[in-house]
Amino acid sequence: MRDTYFSFFILLLLSIQGSFAQQMPIDFSDTNDDFIGFSGSSFAFNLDPTDGNNAVGQFFNDGSVTSQGFFLDLSRAIDLEVQKTITLSFYAFDPNMHKIVLKLENGTNPDVEVETTRPGISPADWTTVTFDFSNAKLSSNGSTINAEGIYSRVTIFIDIDDNSSGTYLIDDIDDGSEPENPNELDVIYTDLVWSDEFDGANGAIDSNNWFHQTQFPQGNSWFNGELQHYTNRIENSFIEDGFLNIVAIRENFRDQGVTTQFTSARLNSKFAFTYGRVDVRAKLPFGNGTWPAIWTLGRNINENGAYWDNQGFGTTNWPATGEIDIMEHGLHAVNEVSSALHTPSSFGNTVNTRTQVLADVANEFHVYSLNWSPDQISFLIDDEIYYRYNPAVQDANTWPFDLDQYILLNVAMGGFAGAVDSSFDRSAMLIDYVRVFQNNTLSTEEVGISDFEVYPNPANSIINITSNKIIDKVELYSILGQQMLLKTRNVTEFNVSNFQAGTYILKIYSGNTIENKRIIIN
Numbered sequence: 001m002r003d004t005y006f007s008f009f010i011l012l013l014l015s016i017q018g019s020f021a022q023q024m025p026i027d028f029s030d031t032n033d034d035f036i037g038f039s040g041s042s043f044a045f046n047l048d049p050t051d052g053n054n055a056v057g058q059f060f061n062d063g064s065v066t067s068q069g070f071f072l073d074l075s076r077a078i079d080l081e082v083q084k085t086i087t088l089s090f091y092a093f094d095p096n097m098h099k100i101v102l103k104l105e106n107g108t109n110p111d112v113e114v115e116t117t118r119p120g121i122s123p124a125d126w127t128t129v130t131f132d133f134s135n136a137k138l139s140s141n142g143s144t145i146n147a148e149g150i151y152s153r154v155t156i157f158i159d160i161d162d163n164s165s166g167t168y169l170i171d172d173i174d175d176g177s178e179p180e181n182p183n184e185l186d187v188i189y190t191d192l193v194w195s196d197e198f199d200g201a202n203g204a205i206d207s208n209n210w211f212h213q214t215q216f217p218q219g220n221s222w223f224n225g226e227l228q229h230y231t232n233r234i235e236n237s238f239i240e241d242g243f244l245n246i247v248a249i250r251e252n253f254r255d256q257g258v259t260t261q262f263t264s265a266r267l268n269s270k271f272a273f274t275y276g277r278v279d280v281r282a283k284l285p286f287g288n289g290t291w292p293a294i295w296t297l298g299r300n301i302n303e304n305g306a307y308w309d310n311q312g313f314g315t316t317n318w319p320a321t322g323e324i325d326i327m328e329h330g331l332h333a334v335n336e337v338s339s340a341l342h343t344p345s346s347f348g349n350t351v352n353t354r355t356q357v358l359a360d361v362a363n364e365f366h367v368y369s370l371n372w373s374p375d376q377i378s379f380l381i382d383d384e385i386y387y388r389y390n391p392a393v394q395d396a397n398t399w400p401f402d403l404d405q406y407i408l409l410n411v412a413m414g415g416f417a418g419a420v421d422s423s424f425d426r427s428a429m430l431i432d433y434v435r436v437f438q439n440n441t442l443s444t445e446e447v448g449i450s451d452f453e454v455y456p457n458p459a460n461s462i463i464n465i466t467s468n469k470i471i472d473k474v475e476l477y478s479i480l481g482q483q484m485l486l487k488t489r490n491v492t493e494f495n496v497s498n499f500q501a502g503t504y505i506l507k508i509y510s511g512n513t514i515e516n517k518r519i520i521i522n
Contacts, residue, residue: 038071041070059167069103088129089172098118112151114133133147193482201239216258228414229258251263262420264412278434282366285362322343323342324405335359336356343397374402374486470490475506478504
C-alpha cells in the first residue's frame with residue numbers, strides 16, 4: 001500500500017476488509033463468510049429461525065434498483081471440471097416464488113450463471129436449490145453453455161429484474177468439495193537462506209544487509225501524503241540489545257530542500273528472492289498517525305533512490321512489479337493490523353486485503369509472516385494463517401509474483417494513517433529478527449545420461465528445455481544454494497535475463513525423475 005497515489009484508498013480498505021478468505025462449503029459459521037452487497041443490497045449474519053444454534057447469512061434487497069446482488073471472493077476457487085452443480089439452502093419469510101441467479105466470476109473462462117426458481121412455500125421453511133452449470137448461460141450474451149474452468153468469485157442475485165424489497169436467508173452453499181485445513185500451507189520452507197538477528201554490537205545497522213532509502217521518489221515528497229523525511233542517521237535506525245530500532249521522531253528537519261516535522265527510517269534489504277517464507281518478529285510504535293510497515297517490492301521497481309533501482313534493475317513501474325504488504329498498522333483501529341497485495345488488477349479501485357485484531361501490538365511481540373509459493377501467497381501472524389491469495393487466473397495482471405522481491409522495513413508518519421497525535425514525540429518499531437526460508441537442498445552432481453536437453457547454455461535470456469517427458473517443475477539455485485526461481489506446470493522455458501552472471505544449478509522434476517544441470521548465465 002506504500003506506493004499508491006489514490007487518495008480514496010483507505011475508504012476502500014474499510015469497505016471490503018474480510019471478503020477474501022473463504023472456501024467452499026460456505027456455512028456462515030465465521031466472519032470470513034461475509035458477502036458484499038452492491039447496488040443497495042446489504043448482508044448480515046443472523047440465526048436460523050428453525051435452529052437458534054445455526055448461523056446463516058441474511059441477504060437484504062431494498063428494491064431501489066433491479067440489479068441488486070451480493071458477492072464473495074474465495075480463497076480456493078470453484079473447479080467446474082470436478083463438480084458441475086452447486087447447491088444452497090434458501091429461506092424466505094413470505095410464501096412467494098423467488099428467482100435466484102448464481103453467477104461465477106473472476107475465472108479462467110468468461111463469467112457464467114445459472115438461474116433457478118425457488119417455489120413458494122407456506123409456512124416459511126428452508127428449501128434446497130440446485131444450480132447445474134452443465135446447462136449454464138454466458139453472462140455476456142445469454143447463450144447456453146456447458147461451463148468449464150475455475151472461478152474465484154460467487155455472486156448471488158435474488159429476484160433480479162424485480163424492484164421488490166425483501167429479506168432472505170441462505171445457508172450451506174456447497175460445490176461438493178472437501179474443505180481444506182485453514183492452517184495448512186501448500187509449500188513448507190525449511191532452510192534458512194538469509195537473516196538478520198540484530199545480535200551484533202550496539203550502534204549502526206549492518207550495511208551488508210540493509211540500505212537506507214532517503215531520496216524522494218517523486219519530486220519533493222514521498223508517496224501517500226507521508227509527512228516524514230527518511231534519514232540514514234543513527235537516531236532513526238540503530239541496533240540496541242539485540243533489536244533493530246526504527247524510530248519516528250517529531251523534529252523539524254530539512255533535507256532535499258524540504259522541511260518536515262518528522263524523521264524516520266526506511267530500509268531496503270540487499271537480498272532479493274523468489275518464493276519462500278519471511279518471518280519478522282516485531283513490536284510496533286505507539287501513537288495515532290504512525291504507519292509501520294513490513295513489506296516487499298519487486299526488485300525490478302523503477303523507483304528513484306531505491307537500492308535495486310540504483311543497481312540497475314529498475315525496469316518496471318509500480319504496480320506491475322507486485323507489492324506484498326506483510327504487515328501494516330495505522331490504517332485501521334489501534335491493534336488492528338492488515339496485509340495486502342498490489343498488482344495491476346488490484347490497486348486503487350480493487351484491493352486484495354485482510355485485517356486482524358491483535359492484543360497490544362506496541363507492547364507485545366508478534367511474528368508477522370509471508371509464505372510465497374508459485375501458486376499462492378499466505379499471510380500468517382504467530383504462525384496462524386489468516387489470509388490467502390491464489391487467484392484463479394495467474395497472469396501479469398493478477399500475479400506479478402514470479403520474480404525476485406526484496407524486503408522493506410519502515411515507519412511512515414501521517415498519510416493514510418491520518419493525523420499525528422499532537423502529543424507524539426517519538427516511538428520505535430522494534431524488530432527482533434528478519435528470516436527468509438527456502439528449500440535449497442541440491443547436489444551439483446549431474447547425471448550421466450540425460451532425459452532433458454537444456455539450451456542455450458551459457459545463456460543470457462530464455463533457456464529452453466526439451467524432453468519426451470512432461471516436466472512437472474524446475475528450480476534454479478545459486479551456487480551457494482539460494483533458490484532463485486521455481487516454475488511448475490509443464491515447463492518448457494524460463495527467463496534468466498534478470499539474474500546476475502554466474503554459475504547456477506537447475507533441478508528438473510518429472511514424475512519420480514530429478515536431474516541437476518549446471519547453467520552458466522552471462
